Structures are given as structure tokens and as C-alpha cells.
Amino acid sequence: xxxxxxxxxxxxxxxxxxxxxxxxxxxxxxxxxxxxxxxxxxxxxxxxxxxxxxxxxxxxxxxxxxxxxxxxxxxxxxxxxxxxxxxxxxxxxxxxxxxxxxxxxxxxxxxxxxxxxxxxxxxxxxxxxxxxxxxxxxxxxxxxxxxxxxxxxxxxxxxxxxxxxxxxxxxxxxxxxxxxxxxxxxxxxxxxxxxxxxxxxxxxxxxxxxxxxxxxxxxxxxxxxxxxxxxxxxxxxxxxxxxxxxxxxxxxxxxxxxxxxxxxxxxxxxxxxxxxxxxxxxxxxxx
Amino acid sequence: xxxxxxxxxxxxxxxxxxxxxxxxxxxxxxxxxxxxxxxxxxxxxxxxxxxxxxxxxxxxxxxxxxxxxxxxxxxxxxxxxxxxxxxxxxxxxxxxxxxxxxxxxxxxxxxxxxxxxxxxxxxxxxxxxxxxxxxxxxxxxxxxxxxxxxxxxxxxxxxxxxxxxxxxxxxxxxxxxxxxxxxxxxxxxxxxxxxxxxxxxxxxxxxxxxxxxxxxxxxxxxxxxxxxxxxxxxxxxxxxxxxxxxxxxxxxxxxxxxxxxxxxxxxxx
Ligand SMILES: Nc1ncnc2c1ncn2[C@@H]1O[C@H](COP(=O)(O)OP(=O)(O)OP(=O)(O)O)[C@@H](O)[C@H]1O
Ligand SMILES: [Mg+2]
Numbered sequence: 001x002x003x004x005x006x007x008x009x010x011x012x013x014x015x016x017x018x019x020x021x022x023x024x025x026x027x028x029x030x031x032x033x034x035x036x037x038x039x040x041x042x043x044x045x046x047x048x049x050x051x052x053x054x055x056x057x058x059x060x061x062x063x064x065x066x067x068x069x070x071x072x073x074x075x076x077x078x079x080x081x082x083x084x085x086x087x088x089x090x091x092x093x094x095x096x097x098x099x100x101x102x103x104x105x106x107x108x109x110x111x112x113x114x115x116x117x118x119x120x121x122x123x124x125x126x127x128x129x130x131x132x133x134x135x136x137x138x139x140x141x142x143x144x145x146x147x148x149x150x151x152x153x154x155x156x157x158x159x160x161x162x163x164x165x166x167x168x169x170x171x172x173x174x175x176x177x178x179x180x181x182x183x184x185x186x187x188x189x190x191x192x193x194x195x196x197x198x199x200x201x202x203x204x205x206x207x208x209x210x211x212x213x214x215x216x217x218x219x220x221x222x223x224x225x226x227x228x229x230x231x232x233x234x235x236x237x238x239x240x241x242x243x244x245x246x247x248x249x250x251x252x253x254x255x256x257x258x259x260x261x262x263x264x265x266x267x268x269x270x271x272x273x274x275x276x277x278x279x280x281x282x283x284x285x286x287x
Numbered sequence: 288x289x290x291x292x293x294x295x296x297x298x299x300x301x302x303x304x305x306x307x308x309x310x311x312x313x314x315x316x317x318x319x320x321x322x323x324x325x326x327x328x329x330x331x332x333x334x335x336x337x338x339x340x341x342x343x344x345x346x347x348x349x350x351x352x353x354x355x356x357x358x359x360x361x362x363x364x365x366x367x368x369x370x371x372x373x374x375x376x377x378x379x380x381x382x383x384x385x386x387x388x389x390x391x392x393x394x395x396x397x398x399x400x401x402x403x404x405x406x407x408x409x410x411x412x413x414x415x416x417x418x419x420x421x422x423x424x425x426x427x428x429x430x431x432x433x434x435x436x437x438x439x440x441x442x443x444x445x446x447x448x449x450x451x452x453x454x455x456x457x458x459x460x461x462x463x464x465x466x467x468x469x470x471x472x473x474x475x476x477x478x479x480x481x482x483x484x485x486x487x488x489x490x491x492x493x494x495x496x497x498x499x500x501x502x503x504x505x506x507x508x509x510x511x512x513x514x515x516x517x518x519x520x521x522x523x524x525x526x527x528x529x530x531x532x533x534x535x536x537x538x539x540x541x542x543x544x545x546x547x548x549x550x551x552x553x554x555x556x
Contacts, residue, residue: 017298056467079473087471094461095468097493107490111473142497156472 002164002195003030003053004065010048010057022048024219030164030197035190037206038199040216041241046199047090049216050166053197054085083112086162090169092153096141101127101152104141108160126155131185147178158189165189166197171205183209204245207231207266215242228264247271297419302346303532304417309426311533316414318540322547323406328554331547332402338543339410346417356412357405364404371397420452429527442518450506458499465494
């Protein structure tokens with residue numbers, strides 16, 4: 001089990017009037033090779049949860065395990081954990097600092113004390129992998145566009161070759177085209193054998209990419225399961241300030257109105273086919 | 288790591304002291320500091336301490352926050368104490384170890400200085416705990432307004448201060464985030480010698496400064512867009528007005544001053 005979280009609690013600034021209970025007993029497990037989505041409204045504790053997953057926040061012993069290592073343990077080898085778990089923060093473009101893109105991407109691998117040739121190889125590979133032109137390597141990261149900067153930041157994490165990649169809102173603030181590209185980039189990374197955990201606000205995004213979802217509400221897991229299972233709870237999700245994809249909403253609504261639509265459909269094509277099927281016209285016509 | 292800083296840490300509340308006019312609180316704090324210097328004995332200090340603690344208790348803020356501001360100056364306090372203890376000349380020798388001797392006068396002076404320093408910090412802490420930074424700069428602006436006749440830029444300074452104060456928490460948050468992001472990439476801020484640590488700060492400081500400049504530019508644009516053009520002719524939403532409780536506070540501080548002077552006059556230790 002690459003990641004296992006058991007009853008994790010996190011309180012910010014305990015003992016002050018600003019005390020905030022960000023996580024109130026969260027348990028979840030991520031299996032090898034999975035693409036897991038974490039969704040929740042603003043302030044539900046998503047970012048707090050993922051910073052526990054590579055030991056950036058302190059946890060109680062026995063609460064967070066990465067590849068069997070207990071991160072709450074005093075002697076936990078955090079370098080090994082950070083090598084295994086790559087964490088891409090919300091708006092990672094604001095963490096760039098080096099003179100050139102290549103040097104910035106090399107920051108992680110050089111902290112791992114790798115030999116110079118290995119670093120160079122990983123850097124050029126990571127830059128290609130995030131879909132950047134190799135010619136940007138020698139540019140200053142501050143000259144790039146926002147979307148390009150974000151790719152550089154992701155390349156900086158990929159260059160550490162983590163077996164688990166965690167991304168916090170990787171598509172936030174991008175235009176629809178940038179969003180699609182970002183998601184397909186992440187899917188490619190997943191397809192090449194990396195376990196991926198993606199935090200998102202957008203049900204459409206996680207519905208399209210993820211094998212399994214965890215819905216976080218006020219620091220607790222409200223629902224978990226495959227996207228199809230989670231999207232059945234459209235009304236409860238609405239109450240948590242979340243929305244299910246339009247097609248899932250339509251399918252659920254029609255089913256409640258007595259239409260014969262099977263449970264668990266949320267992709268446009270599937271819902272279309274089911275409606276046409278119900279209307280007795282077969283699934284052939286375009287909609 | 289950055290969470291321990293309490294400079295300007297304001298605790299919202301609705302106590303009598305919270306509701307005082309910021310100008311009253313500023314002047315009272317200056318008066319309190321003066322009173323600490325006026326006092327020549329421990330009885331005076333005891334009285335001042337009682338006054339400050341009572342004020343703090345009345346605000347509902349836990350006393351420990353009053354003393355949290357002492358952490359950064361603890362070293363100075365200890366240093367002053369040691370210096371006075373060993374180098375104050377006196378006649379009543381309490382302890383002699385070779386050339387080093389501790390005298391009763393030295394001990395008294397050392398404790399006196401240490402207590403004075405602690406009281407100075409603690410009493411100014413009360414101001415920042417109970418006054419929001421915005422109210423504080425409003426108060427300062429209004430106190431310095433008369434100096435505008437000699438071209439003292441009271442409004443501009445107050446505006447700069449309130450912007451700076453407003454952005455301290457934001458920048459600290461940002462520093463925290465960047466630090467986490469770099470740690471996730473294997474950065475190490477905690478070990479190594481001085482030079483290595485200074486170098487380790489580069490990945491933190493560069494993005495922090497870039498962010499600060501970006502924010503400053505955005506803010507300037509936003510202010511321009513809303514027709515900000517300095518203090519001349521600007522009216523304000525919250526007018527500062529002295530009320531009954533302000534007179535009461537002034538009386539209390541004056542009473543404290545009188546009591547301390549009386550204690551001095553009667554040479555109570
Ligand atoms: N550094 C901090 N100090 C104090 N409280 C914090 C801090 N960071 C987060 N919180 C609080 O913890 C809670 C969870 O925050 P978190 O950042 O994990 O939410 P999130 O789900 O990532 O939200 P978003 O979607 O806006 O990124 C919030 O109520 C927030 O106010
Ligand atoms: Mg977040």
C-alpha cells in the first residue's frame with residue numbers, strides 16, 4: 001500500500017483564538033498504480049491532508065504510512081519519503097527561483113545528491129515530459145507564461161522520479177485548453193506507471209481522470225468510491241458546495257422521475273446512449 | 288517555524304480596553320513606559336505589573352500571550368542581568384570567587400534592570416494585542432497630523448505602515464508555503480553551517496521577493512484605479528472620537544503615575 005492514512009487529525013494554531021480544526025480523523029488508502037482524486041470545497045482541508053503525505057506537517061505516530069514507513073515516527077527517513085512522494089503544490093509557479101529553467105528543474109535532483117550526468121539526463125527528460133520545448137531550458141523561468149511556469153514546476157518534481165505524484169489543483173486558473181492539456185499530461189504520467197493523487201474542485205476533471213474519489217467535507221471524508229458511486233449523491237454533494245458533472249445530474253434526475261437509466265453514468269456519451277435507449281431508438285443517433 | 292512570531296499579533300475582542308480610542312492607547316502606552324522609567328524601586332514595579340496584568344485579565348486574553356513577546360529579548364535580559372551582577376561595584380559582598388564577586392548592590396541593580404526591561408516589553412505588548420494594526424496606524428496618523436504644518440508626511444507614513452502591517456501575515460503565509468514547496472523538493476533549511484544555511488535561503492527568498500514586488504505593483508494599480516492621490520482632502524469612514532472610557536483610562540494611568548511617584552518619595556524599596 002503506497003499511502004495509508006489512519007484517523008489523521010490536524011489542528012492549526014492550537015490554543016489560540018485562531019485555532020482551526022483542518023482535519024478531524026481522516027482515513028484513506030491509495031493502492032499501487034491508482035489515480036485517486038480528492039475533492040472538497042474551499043477550506044475543507046485538502047491541502048493540509050496532502051502536506052501530511054510527505055511529512056511536511058507533523059502527524060501523530062501511526063497516522064500516516066508511505067510505503068510502510070510511519071511518518072509520525074521520530075526516526076522516519078524524510079529524505080526517502082520525499083524521494084518516493086513528489087508533491088506539486090497549489091500554484092507551484094510561485095516557487096521558481098533559479099536563473100534558468102534547467103537549473104530550477106535540477107534543484108530537486110541535486111538535493112538528492114545525484115551525480116551530475118544523472119541530473120542532466122533527468123532534467124532534459126522531465127522538461128520534455130511536461131511538453132515544454134527543450135529551447136526553454138536556458139531561459140529565465142520568470143520570462144515564461146503562467147502555464148509554462150507551472151509545467152516547469154511540475155518538471156522540477158518529476159525530475160526527482162517519485163513513484164507517487166501528488167498534485168494540488170494542477171489545473172486551477174488555466175484556460176480550458178490549458179486545462180485539457182494539463183489533465184492529459186497528468187494522465188500520461190499516470191499511464192507510465194506513477195501512482196497519482198490529484199486534488200481538485202472540479203468534478204468534471206476528477207470524473208474524467210480518476211479511478212477512485214475521496215470527498216472531503218469540513219475535515220472529514222464524506223464519500224469515497226469510484227466516480228460513478230460518488231456522483232449518485234448529487235444532492236448531498238450540492239449541500240457541501242460541490243457539483244456533480246452536468247450529465248450525472250441529468251441522469252440522476254431522469255432516474256428519479258422514473259426513466260429507466262442505469263446507475264453510475266456520468267460521461268456524456270454513456271448518458272446520451274442510455275436516454276436514447278430508453279426512448280426506444282437504440283444508441284445510434286447523434287445527440 | 289514561522290508561527291511563533293507575535294509582533295503585531297492582534298487578538299480581536301470587545302473588552303473595555305479593546306474599545307478605547309487607539310490614540311488613548313498609544314499615549315497611555317507611552318505614559319506607561321515613562322512610568323516604568325520613573326519608578327526607582329521594586330514596589331513601583333510591583334504596582335505597574337499589577338496594573339498591566341489587571342488590564343490584560345480584563346481583556347480576556349490569556350496572560351501567556353503577554354509574555355510571549357519576551358522570547359526574542361530573553362537573551363538581552365539575561366545579558367543585562369549578568370553584566371550588572373558582575374560589574375556593579377558595591378560594598379556588601381555576598382559571594383566571592385577569585386576576582387569575581389557578587390555584591391548586594393550588584394544583585395539589586397541587576398534584578399532592577401532585568402525587571403525594568405521585562406516590564407517595558409510587556410506593557411507595550413498590551414497595545415499590540417488589543418489594537419488592530421489598522422486602528423493603530425489611524426491613531427498614529429491622527430497624533431502626527433499637527434506636524435503636517437511643518438511638511439511632515441503623516442498620512443503617507445501611516446498609509447505605508449498600514450500596508451506593511453497588512454502584508455506581514457500574507458508574506459509569512461507565503462514564506463511558509465514556499466518553504467514547504469522547496470522542502471518537498473528536498474531542500475534543507477535546518478542543518479549545515481552558517482554559509483550553507485544562508486545559501487539554503489535563496490530558494491525561499493527569491494520567490495518571496497518576486498511575489499512581494501508583484502503584489503506591490505498590483506496594489507499600486509488597484510489604488511490608482513480607485514483614485515487614490517494621497518491624504519489631502521481624503522475623508523474617512525471611521526472617525527476617531529474620544530469617549531468617556533478614554534477619560535477613565537487617562538485617569539487610571541495618571542493615578543498609577545501618582546502612586547509610583549509617591550512610592551519613590553517614601554523610598555519604599
Ligand atoms: N497556515 C494555516 N494557519 C491556520 N489555519 C490554516 C492554515 N492553513 C489552513 N488553515 C485552515 O485550515 C483549513 C483547511 O485548509 P486547507 O488549506 O487544507 O483547505 P483546502 O481544502 O486546501 O482549500 P482550498 O480549496 O481553498 O485550497 C481552513 O479552514 C484554513 O482556514
Ligand atoms: Mg488548498
